Amino acid sequence: MSTPDRETVTGLPPGIAAAREELTPMLSQYADLCAAHEDALVLFQVGDFYEAFCEAAETVARVCEVTLTERTDSTGEYPMAGIPIDNAAPYLDTLLDAGYRVALGDQVEDAEQASGLVDRAVTEVITPGTVVEDDLLESGTTNYVAALASGSAEETTSHDEPDPTLGLAAVDVSTGECLVTAGDPDTVIGELDRVAPAELIVGPDAAAFAPSDAAGNWERHEYDPEAFDRRAARDRLEPYVSAPERRFEYDAELRAAGAVLAYAEYTQGDDGPLEYVSRVRRYDPRDGLRLDAAAQRSLELFENRGLGASDTLFDVLNETNCALGRRRLERWLRRPLVDADAIRSRHDAVGELADRTLAREGIADALSTAYDLERLIGRVSRGRADARDLRSLHATLDMVPELKATLSEAATDATDTAGASGNSLPRTDHLTNLRDRLDELGEIRELIDDAIAADPPQEITDGGVIRDGFDRDLDELRATEREGREWVAELEASERDRTGIDSLSVGHTQVHGYYIEVTDANLDRVPDDYHRRQTLKNSERYYTPELKEREEEILGAAERADALEYELFVEVRDRVAEETERIQALADALADLDVLASLAAVAVANDYVRPEVTEDPDAGIRIEGGRHPVVERTEDAFVPNDADLPRGSVAVITGPNMSGKSTYMRQVALAVVLAQTGSFVPAQAARLPVLSRLFTRVGASDDIAGGQSTFMREMSELTEILHDAGSDSLVLLDEVGRGTATTDGRAIARAAAEFVHDELGATTLFATHYHELTDLAAERERAFNLHFSATREDGDVTFLHRVVRGASSSSYGVEVAELAGVPAPVVDRSRELVAVDEGESDSAAGGSAVGGDDADSTDADSHDDDAPGDVDDALGVDDAPDVDDASLREFLTEETEGDERADPSLTDASGGGSSAGDSPESTADIPPDVATILRDLDLARTTPMEALNTLSDLQDRLAHDD
Ligand SMILES: Nc1ncnc2c1ncn2[C@@H]1O[C@H](COP(=O)(O)OP(=O)(O)OP(=O)(O)O)[C@@H](O)[C@H]1O
Numbered sequence: 001m002s003t004p005d006r007e008t009v010t011g012l013p014p015g016i017a018a019a020r021e022e023l024t025p026m027l028s029q030y031a032d033l034c035a036a037h038e039d040a041l042v043l044f045q046v047g048d049f050y051e052a053f054c055e056a057a058e059t060v061a062r063v064c065e066v067t068l069t070e071r072t073d074s075t076g077e078y079p080m081a082g083i084p085i086d087n088a089a090p091y092l093d094t095l096l097d098a099g100y101r102v103a104l105g106d107q108v109e110d111a112e113q114a115s116g117l118v119d120r121a122v123t124e125v126i127t128p129g130t131v132v133e134d135d136l137l138e139s140g141t142t143n144y145v146a147a148l149a150s151g152s153a154e155e156t157t158s159h160d161e162p163d164p165t166l167g168l169a170a171v172d173v174s175t176g177e178c179l180v181t182a183g184d185p186d187t188v189i190g191e192l193d194r195v196a197p198a199e200l201i202v203g204p205d206a207a208a209f210a211p212s213d214a215a216g217n218w219e220r221h222e223y224d225p226e227a228f229d230r231r232a233a234r235d236r237l238e239p240y241v242s243a244p245e246r247r248f249e250y251d252a253e254l255r256a257a258g259a260v261l262a263y264a265e266y267t268q269g270d271d272g273p274l275e276y277v278s279r280v281r282r283y284d285p286r287d288g289l290r291l292d293a294a295a296q297r298s299l300e301l302f303e304n305r306g307l308g309a310s311d312t313l314f315d316v317l318n319e320t321n322c323a324l325g326r327r328r329l330e331r332w333l334r335r336p337l338v339d340a341d342a343i344r345s346r347h348d349a350v351g352e353l354a355d356r357t358l359a360r361e362g363i364a365d366a367l368s369t370a371y372d373l374e375r376l377i378g379r380v381s382r383g384r385a386d387a388r389d390l391r392s393l394h395a396t397l398d399m400v401p402e403l404k405a406t407l408s409e410a411a412t413d414a415t416d417t418a419g420a421s422g423n424s425l426p427r428t429d430h431l432t433n434l435r436d437r438l439d440e441l442g443e444i445r446e447l448i449d450d451a452i453a454a455d456p457p458q459e460i461t462d463g464g465v466i467r468d469g470f471d472r473d474l475d476e477l478r479a480t481e482r483e484g485r486e487w488v489a490e491l492e493a494s495e496r497d498r499t500g501i502d503s504l505s506v507g508h509t510q511v512h513g514y515y516i517e518v519t520d521a522n523l524d525r526v527p528d529d530y531h532r533r534q535t536l537k538n539s540e541r542y543y544t545p546e547l548k549e550r551e552e553e554i555l556g557a558a559e560r561a562d563a564l565e566y567e568l569f570v571e572v573r574d575r576v577a578e579e580t581e582r583i584q585a586l587a588d589a590l591a592d593l594d595v596l597a598s599l600a601a602v603a604v605a606n607d608y609v610r611p612e613v614t615e616d617p618d619a620g621i622r623i624e625g626g627r628h629p630v631v632e633r634t635e636d637a638f639v640p641n642d643a644d645l646p647r648g649s650v651a652v653i654t655g656p657n658m659s660g661k662s663t664y665m666r667q668v669a670l671a672v673v674l675a676q677t678g679s680f681v682p683a684q685a686a687r688l689p690v691l692s693r694l695f696t697r698v699g700a701s702d703d704i705a706g707g708q709s710t711f712m713r714e715m716s717e718l719t720e721i722l723h724d725a726g727s728d729s730l731v732l733l734d735e736v737g738r739g740t741a742t743t744d745g746r747a748i749a750r751a752a753a754e755f756v757h758d759e760l761g762a763t764t765l766f767a768t769h770y771h772e773l774t775d776l777a778a779e780r781e782r783a784f785n786l787h788f789s790a791t792r793e794d795g796d797v798t799f800l801h802r803v804v805r806g807a808s809s810s811s812y813g814v815e816v817a818e819l820a821g822v823p824a825p826v827v828d829r830s831r832e833l834v835a836v837d838e839g840e841s842d843s844a845a846g847g848s849a850v851g852g853d854d855a856d857s858t859d860a861d862s863h864d865d866d867a868p869g870d871v872d873d874a875l876g877v878d879d880a881p882d883v884d885d886a887s888l889r890e891f892l893t894e895e896t897e898g899d900e901r902a903d904p905s906l907t908d909a910s911g912g913g914s915s916a917g918d919s920p921e922s923t924a925d926i927p928p929d930v931a932t933i934l935r936d937l938d939l940a941r942t943t944p945m946e947a948l949n950t951l952s953d954l955q956d957r958l959a960h961d962d
Helices: 014-018 025-036 054-064 089-097 185-195 230-237 251-267 293-298 313-317 323-334 340-355 357-367 373-382 387-409 429-437 442-451 472-499 520-525 545-578 580-606 661-677 711-724 742-760 771-779 813-819 824-845 885-893 896-902 920-924 928-936 944-961
Strands: 041-046 049-053 069-073 076-084 102-107 120-126 145-150 166-172 177-183 199-202 219-222 279-282 505-509 513-519 531-535 539-543 612-614 621-626 641-645 650-654 685-689 693-698 729-734 763-767 783-793 796-805
Touching: 014 025, 014 054, 014 076, 025 041, 025 102, 025 120, 041 054, 041 120, 049 054, 054 076, 054 089, 089 102, 120 251, 145 185, 145 251, 166 185, 166 251, 177 185, 177 251, 185 293, 185 711, 199 251, 230 251, 293 693, 313 323, 313 580, 313 661, 323 373, 323 580, 323 661, 340 357, 340 429, 340 580, 340 612, 340 661, 357 387, 357 580, 373 387, 373 545, 373 580, 387 429, 387 442, 387 545, 387 580, 429 580, 442 545, 472 505, 472 513, 472 545, 513 520, 513 545, 520 539, 539 545, 545 580, 621 661, 641 661, 641 796, 650 661, 650 742, 650 771, 661 685, 661 693, 661 729, 661 763, 693 711, 711 729, 711 742, 729 742, 742 763, 742 771, 742 928, 771 783, 813 824, 928 944
Parallel strands: 041 102, 145 199, 177 279, 199 219, 612 685, 650 763, 650 783, 693 729, 729 763
Antiparallel strands: 041 049, 049 076, 069 076, 102 120, 145 166, 166 177, 505 513, 513 539, 531 539, 621 641, 621 685, 783 796
């Protein structure tokens, strides 16, 4: 969202301010509304248009591309621009997109009834986080406005612990959902990423913590400090939750919640508490698998930069049938569970629905007729619902009994014997419980059906909304109107008879009402009781006293009927509003059911398997034949891969570019996310622990978000991982260190891998092109190597996309460049340079006992006789390394240690073959630390003095070792 120059266009336009003393009453009213809404662009209703004046008009004209006109009145000329009220949505959307908040100054009094100036008031301030108009909201999404407040120790309320620093509250004004949490700044800012509000308001003391707009997608601004005041916040919360200070443990959350509700009320026209915000839910971020924004992005849960925008995990899983389910799926996926029983319970339900095709399809059919009850009830409760909304509510309620029956039938269409027993309950507790939560709300359904016309008009003030037979008075008024009209309809024939004028006609105009028309040629036959109403060119129009009386009767009855209908409608709407909480609870159950049915449909369609979930704190990740749920949809022949990652292990993954390293790492992480969300996983079998946190750090250029991709960012993400990850975490490190010079990058990668292994004990997948990192397997107990290989035949590279034990041999960087279409001269020249480099490194390393740092030649799986270094391995030809199925099977059945012992490269730290083909024994005598120092010494950047010092240091080390 771009930031407009709000100085001149929000609040009171300078041109109006300058003329303030002499404005007409109407512009003066405009000026008052502007002055009261300094942070908004005021649109002022004048008849059928929303108008803005002076500088604000210039903005509206420019942003909305509407004509700038001029208003002239007794006090001067003012630029003016307007948008039509009955088609305002696209213009409001454009203004929101351009970063404006818009205050709607509506006429709140009937212009015809008003004596003098029509009363106007701001009925709504439309902001990115608080829009409620369906036209401006995407269906099935959440739209939060969030508030951030910081607590201070002195204000600590009911406990002795020091206050955590930040409180976060978010409310979806369209549905009434309200979330509140508190914690240390890192946790809460991570949570903010997850909630992903459209708008963030910050308290006076929290500004320093709040991430800037550039980091997130929300519009951030400060809001009235008084709303964040503890007492004010407490008072604000009172109508929403009883005893707020007891409900909220920390000041920071109480103040954030109070402020966000104050802001929400302000945007809804300051009409007092928003009654449909009945679910203020306080939660602990640790209650869900923590996925920060970086993880959400790099796992492409909701956004995909590489493939089409819709190729995301969400998109794969989204077979939901209604907006409620879509919104719920997003919520589940943003916050996977960490409670093993709750996870298994969802798996039970998904399994049952997957088994029972008929029931699943019946549920999908029923839910596809459900409207967005959460937003509907929001409108009902705000008094903004029209008759069509109530009919939509009715249609949804109407489907519930059938849905319940289908759910019970779930037990009888099973292929297994348990289901065939005729038991009329669902098989699993989860679905039984869900069925019980499906409140039929029969009385509300009947009320709406009795009261509201089947196909009512949108306007609720013009009649036609209430059904015949619902209210006796209304029926009588309608009968009067109908009889009157019938009488008029017959009048023409009877008057022709009476007067003998065959051309006599009876008609009606809006202005003059009913008339009897006689042409000039017949005027002599007009009876005495005809009174002249209007003279036309060739005729005269008349009325009779009886016609006038009937007309008044008809009009009076119609007017009173309209008013009565409106009253009755509001009564029905208020009655429905009384059941807000029950309707919200029903919406909740429908949403859950839709997601579970969707997950089941996806599992069946894509051949997912139920993962075994274990609470064993030492259990690692074991996946057989795992696939990447998104990539498998676009790859014709996706190659499944196994994963066996003991708890706390570090798998160093090497392999050529494009061989599938990133895909593999992500598919492992996605299996964890899917399983903990309640979904089955794309694999043949899986046994997964319940993890608490998932971290990812992917290479800089893989993660370009709005030009933010820098080495600095890479390092700050790494920092977060190194601070926070633990044995309950899964960490993906993809080419860490790539964003800087090779020497530094390699050093950082190595040090980070060691730290993760030694200090954190986090289960880690580390993809790298730094082959030196494969040494880690020999040096660290829980580290091991995996690699992807490729074959080359007649110069063509084929990627096998198959993971195998051991380290890789080749990068095929030049080949990948060629595949990508890099012009032949550049490719050829690259080959030459690689060859030169290789030659140089060969001669530089020739005879050196320490040149053999390369893990490739230690690789039991590699058939490579070449001597690739870190840059020079592109041509180290890996002639079709055999990947036999037996080794793949071993992969899952052998213990890691046993496996490593079987792999000579993993038992002998010094076994790395030198790039010059030196004997391994010659390097075996060199202590590893000396070898590391020598290897990492960047001669191009070393001064003679530094070289001497380094040599002296090495000598000391050797002497010490001796
Ligand atoms: N298991 C698989 N089966 C089939 N195709 C795959 C598989 N894994 C990856 N691919 C395809 O290979 C391509 C490269 O995969 P990926 O990005 O994972 O490679 P990489 O080794 O991480 O590459 P780089 O080192 O260049 O980042 C992807 O476009 C993907 O479609």
